[in-house]
Amino acid sequence: MTSAISQAKLWYWQRISAMVLALCVLGHLAVIIYAVRGGLSAAEILGRTQGNWLLGGFYGLFVLACAVHVPLGLTTIAAEWLGWRGRSADVAAALVSGLIAIMGWRAIYGLIA
Amino acid sequence: MSTNLEVKVWRGREQGGFTSYKVPRRDSQTVLDVVTYIQRQLDPTLSYRFACRVGMCGSCAMTVNGVARWTCRTSVAKVAVDGKLEIAPLANLPVIKDLTTDMVEFFDKWAQAKGQFKGRHSRHDDFARVEPTSRERIAANAGIECIGCGICYASCDIVTWRPNFLGPAALNRAWTLANDVRDTRWVERLRAVAGDAGCHSCHTQGSCSERCPKRIEPTAGIAGLKRLVAKSAIRGEL
Numbered sequence: 001m002t003s004a005i006s007q008a009k010l011w012y013w014q015r016i017s018a019m020v021l022a023l024c025v026l027g028h029l030a031v032i033i034y035a036v037r038g039g040l041s042a043a044e045i046l047g048r049t050q051g052n053w054l055l056g057g058f059y060g061l062f063v064l065a066c067a068v069h070v071p072l073g074l075t076t077i078a079a080e081w082l083g084w085r086g087r088s089a090d091v092a093a094a095l096v097s098g099l100i101a102i103m104g105w106r107a108i109y110g111l112i113a
Numbered sequence: 114m115s116t117n118l119e120v121k122v123w124r125g126r127e128q129g130g131f132t133s134y135k136v137p138r139r140d141s142q143t144v145l146d147v148v149t150y151i152q153r154q155l156d157p158t159l160s161y162r163f164a165c166r167v168g169m170c171g172s173c174a175m176t177v178n179g180v181a182r183w184t185c186r187t188s189v190a191k192v193a194v195d196g197k198l199e200i201a202p203l204a205n206l207p208v209i210k211d212l213t214t215d216m217v218e219f220f221d222k223w224a225q226a227k228g229q230f231k232g233r234h235s236r237h238d239d240f241a242r243v244e245p246t247s248r249e250r251i252a253a254n255a256g257i258e259c260i261g262c263g264i265c266y267a268s269c270d271i272v273t274w275r276p277n278f279l280g281p282a283a284l285n286r287a288w289t290l291a292n293d294v295r296d297t298r299w300v301e302r303l304r305a306v307a308g309d310a311g312c313h314s315c316h317t318q319g320s321c322s323e324r325c326p327k328r329i330e331p332t333a334g335i336a337g338l339k340r341l342v343a344k345s346a347i348r349g350e351l
Contacts (some may be wrong), residue, residue: 004308006343007351011313079309080274 010072017069024062031055049111056112063104071097118193121148122159123201131199132156137252143194144184145173148200148212161212168326171262175212176201182268183326205266219263219280226283226311232295241295250297253292256285256334258327265321265331278311281321281331284312288334291341300350303342307351312338 038044049055071093078084078092118138121131131257134151145163152159168186175184177192178199192198197208206214234241243250273279279287287306290296299339306312315335322330345351 004304004311005346007308008313009344011339012343012346076314080271 005067013068014072017065017072020061021069024058024065027058028062046111050113051056052112056108059108060105063108066104067097067101072101115305118147118189119197120151120214121197121199122148122151123208124159129208129211131201138196142186142189144175144177144182144189147189147198148175148184149247152240155249156222157296157323159212160210169260171260174203174262174264174267175351176203176267179325183262183264183265186326203263205262205267205272211254214263216263219266219282220261221238221281223261223278223286223347225305225307226279227298228290229282229284229298230290230293230296231298231308233297234295243294247294249294252334253289254335256289256329259285259329260327261324264324265327265329266325268320269318270318270320275309275314276310278314279306281315282334282336284333285329285334288331288337291338300345303338303345304351306338307342310340312336315339 024030035045038048074096075089075093078089116138118136120134120136122134123129124132133250134155136147136155138152139146145166148161148272149163149303152161161173161175163169163185164170164322165172168183171183173184174181177181177187178197180192181203182192184200189198196234200212202208202212202214206216206219209215213322218347232241249267259282261282265285269278269281271278284306291299291302296302309312315332317332317336319330321330343350
């Protein structure tokens, strides 16, 4: 596999994750509209989310799509606007990806478990 | 109509500056007429490039009031603002002198994108029969009138940001050949145009399609290449 083909594969991953994100954002908007009806107290939110693994799965997928999509976009911005390319940029993007995934999933776990 | 045009022309190489000239305004005057008047009547040291003067050869493209245009087919009446013109060399290409750019890299990228046709038949075989209404023929037709003027290349932000990006013209050429059913270098070409130097860097901003004097839409061809690469990758051909 040439590097051009792996770059192309990453590009398709970014597009696929964008499609997932588009659906997740719509779902998230629906959740927001639904959630605010009962107020936004911690007790109300936790009462709705704790043990709701379906909600956890939905937001887990949302976080995964972010963790795939964001670093790929950032490497493009870094390359085109800052001229920052190569291994160091890839490593930085991978760190951002890991950070998004860990923080996102940790927050979901806090709400669901 | 004012009797004189106030024309600023880039003089120098990468470093240089604009020099002002007064050029008599004429009916049906093109920007190339203006540049030619300056060189013939005012300053013979001005360097610029042209050949056919009728929009066929792609030699005379320049930046006119900030926009890349074919100067032989650009009417002064259309582009002059308050009787003023600013004429510079094409962007994204090294300047040799004044309005003349070095097109070597531009055309080398056509070769990198496997822009050469290679068929499987020899002169001893019968003519290939390509149905004029076939999807491939229609797609190729949309891109084959490119005159290689470099206007799309000069208008492309991605070329500015990624100097190794093949650019709209080379990718448009690759797209026409990818739709040429006689061509044999399909997979090799898709490999050449995939990735960050190729079609996947295009942000679909469409400046190339907006500026192309031949009304070609390289953006559409580049999107087509992305689809072809995806299909070929799924089939395991790449």
